[in-house]
Amino acid sequence: MQGMRKFELQENLPPNGSAKAVLLKWNGNQYVPSKDETVVVYDYVGQHGTKRDRGYCFLSEESGRWEAACGLSEQVEQWMP
Numbered sequence: 125m126q127g128m129r130k131f132e133l134q135e136n137l138p139p140n141g142s143a144k145a146v147l148l149k150w151n152g153n154q155y156v157p158s159k160d161e162t163v164v165v166y167d168y169v170g171q172h173g174t175k176r177d178r179g180y181c182f183l184s185e186e187s188g189r190w191e192a193a194c195g196l197s198e199q200v201e202q203w204m205p
Contacts, residue, residue: 127182128193130155131165137173137192142166145190148178163190 130148137143147161155178165181166189173179173192180193 128180129182129190130178131163131181131190131192132157132178133165133173133175134162135175137165137167137171137177139170139172140167141172143173145181147181165190165192167192169194 131145132148134144134146137145142164145163145165146157147163148155149158149161163181166187168191171179171192171194181190182193183189184191
């Protein structure tokens with residue numbers, strides 16, 4: 125999908141709710157928070173996330189809002205022993 129962006133939540137995102145997030149940018153080595161791209165991400169698919177989770181969003185042509193698409197996950201994965 126064109127315009128898909130990676131984001132990091134700055135607060136908890138309830139299912140079917142909204143939360144502040146910062147858009148991430150690639151620095152040549154990893155994704156890092158951009159300094160001037162704070163947005164509100166809206167969930168319309170029943171996802172949820174907690175502060176610092178990362179996912180993908182897009183700017184909807186229909187709603188004019190940044191909508192969470194998928195991929196909400198913790199930044200540091202918990203591996204089972």
